[in-house]
Amino acid sequence: MQVDFYHLTQAPLDRVLPQIAEKVLAGGARLLIVADDAALRKRVDQLLWTYAPASFLPHGMAGEAWDADQPILIAADVQGANAARHIALIDGLWRDEALTFDRAFHFFDEDSIGAARVAWRTLGERDGIDRRYWRQDENGRWAQVA
Template sequence: MQVDFYHLTRMPLERALPQIAAKVVASGARLLIVAADEERRAALDRLLWNYAPDSFLPHAQQGGAADERQPILIAADVNPANRARHIALVDGEWRDAALDFDRAFHFFDEEHIRAARAAWKELAARDGVERRYWKQNEAGRWEQTA
């Protein structure tokens, strides 16, 4: 199980998430995006429709008639109705249920850095969990720093 911590310092979630989501979908995998806040989920739904003029990320918000067919599903909690094996936690809150997936992307900003550090330390003691920490350099590129 791999957990990638993405420290949002220069690039907002609205730019970072679509990049990750596109890579997951291009690999043939499915993604569950989790955010507790309903307004945040609605904003992510709009974002994935029009984040780039030449791109489209097939997705839906959980609760629709075809959740199981969605390559990307936006949900309030960790319930992979689309049978996703990848999960993106986008509200800065770590959820241990993410460990049931093959890969987790944990996005956090400065407001949530304490919680992210606590999750990082806690996961260090877990068997079978590979942690990676990504931070943006001066040019805005992601670099693995741990």
């Protein structure tokens, strides 16, 4: 199980999440995007339709038609119905249920850095978890720093 911690310092979630989602889909996998906040879920729904003029990320909101068919499903909890093996936790909150997936992306900013540090330490005490910490440099490039 791999957990990628993404510290959002230079670029906001709106620029980073679509890139991760594109890579997941390009690899033939599905993605579950989780946020407790309904307004954030709605914003991400709109983002995935409009983030780039030449791009489109097929997705749906959990609880609407065809959840099981969605390559990307946006939900309030980890109980995704799209059989995803990748999960993106986008609201800064770690959820242990994410450990049932093959890969988790945990996005956090300065407001949620304390909780991310606790999750990092806690996951480090468990066997079978490959943790990676990503941070952007001053040029906007992502670098793995741990």
